[in-house]
Amino acid sequence: MYKVLLADDERIILDGIAGIIEWDSIGTSLIGKAQNGLDAYEFIMQYKPDIVISDIKMPGMNGLELIEKVSSECPSVQFILLSGFGEFEYAKQAMKYGVKHYLVKPCNEQQIISSLKEIIAEFKQKERREKAAECLKDELEHIRSYAANQYLEGLLTGVKNQAPPLAVQDKTINLILVKTDAATQSYQTAKEAFGSDLTAFCHLGDYAILAVEAQRNEEVLEKKLAVCFEGCQLTISRAGELRHAKDLFEEITDAYSESKHSALISKMVKLVRGELGNPHLSLKWAAKEMLYMNPDYLGKLFKQETGEKFSAYVTRTRVEHAMKRMKSRKDVSVSDIAEEIGFGDNPKYFSLVFKKYTGLTPSEYRKKQRGASVR
Structure with a gap:
């Protein structure tokens, strides 16, 4: 009325x-x-x-x-x-x-009623236009959100079949990792909390991944997350461009992994990343030079908490780093990569270790990557 x-x-x-x-x-x-x-x-x-x-x-x-x-x-x-x-x-x-x-x-009565009806007709026409515009806006927002979400998922999984949406590709964001198994609920919760600041969202396994427009005040971001995802374990990345979400994701998954370990094992994990290029990096070296503890005791603790020997962890981390470098820098030589990850001047040994871990030599791996990118 x-x-x-x-x-x-x-x-x-x-x-x-x-x-x-x-x-x-x-x-x-x-x-x-x-x-x-x-x-x-x-x-x-x-x-x-x-x-x-x-x-x-x-x-x-x-x-x-x-x-x-x-x-x-x-x-x-x-x-x-x-x-x-x-x-x-x-x-x-x-x-x-x-x-x-x-x-x-x-x-007379009819003149007034006629004027009232004309005004009401104008009101209704305006309401229909506004409703149509709102529906179109919602539809465009849905399309934009879907495209942004697909783009984020593609970046994180390495499936680059989605063009970057122009509205979001250069946005500076914080990437947030939330451990939760309620995909729909997580999205709705994030949307209500961040509104238009929620740039993209995807769900990988038990993790909800939020790309939120970088917040000037990190305390505000943390408070919103604490309210929205109360009781959930979460990790926040540094600010970075959405197109670099893969790097941000790797950083926060490493941080999340560390958060599950004791302070000592977290310290050992950080030590490996910091000393990746050190050819002397080993359990004995870390125990004697950096941690000042018994190497056998350290090795036993590391295996108990991670399920992996320290030496195996170092090798895996080195090879995975090499794989990333080969993907991102096709001009870097195998020798340079070998030196960068602690194999010194022994690229042949690096190739043997790389093949044992991946099933391919570094040159075969590169050819496979080039073939994938051509397709």
Whole structure:
């Protein structure tokens, strides 16, 4: 029901219009009557009617002054002006404020109803346009979100079959890893918490991955996450561009992995990453030179917590690093990579270790990568 206010200083006209029109039958509701412009203005500010039927000449504030004031504060309010014969100059002034309906007294019931119906038709047409625009906006947002989510998933899984959406490809984001198995709930929760700041989302195994537009205040980000994913284990990356999400993901998965270990084993994991190029890196070297502990005891602890021997972990980390380098830098020689990851001047030994781990020599691995990129 569209709300209507009547304003006229003549009580007989005010009551006459109020009583003669069947307001409900045309989809309206008469919510008030005022006998001067000041009372009408106060009523409009408080109750926000959709339509005001107003006399031009009223005490306190005339109809034109009322329209001028209301049009700047409540521009959606539509007016039907009533005036005496020969007051067309007022009508011309009223048109400046968008008033289209001007009735000369004495006016009958049908004239007022006709004006009301025209205004209501305009309201409904505007509502249909706004609804259509909102539906289109929602559809475009859905398409954009889907494209961004697919792009993020492709970056993380290495399946680059999705072009980067222009609206998000250069965005600076924080990547957030949340351990949860409720994919739909996680997305809705993240969307409600971050709104348009949620740049992309995907679900990999038991992990929800959020790409959130980089927050100036990291405390705000942490508070939102604490509320949204209460009780879930989560890790936040440094800020970086969305197109570098793979690197950010690897960083936070490493950090997440470390968080599951004791302080000592986490320290050993960090030590391996920091000393990857050190040809002397071994359990004995780490125990003697860096951790000052018994190597046998350290090795036993490391195997208990990680399920992997320290030497095997070092080799795996080195080879995985080499694989990443071969993918990202096709111009770097095998010798340079071997030296970079601690094999010194012995690229042949590196090739043997690499083949044992991957089933391919470094050159075969590179050929396979080139073939994949051509396809």
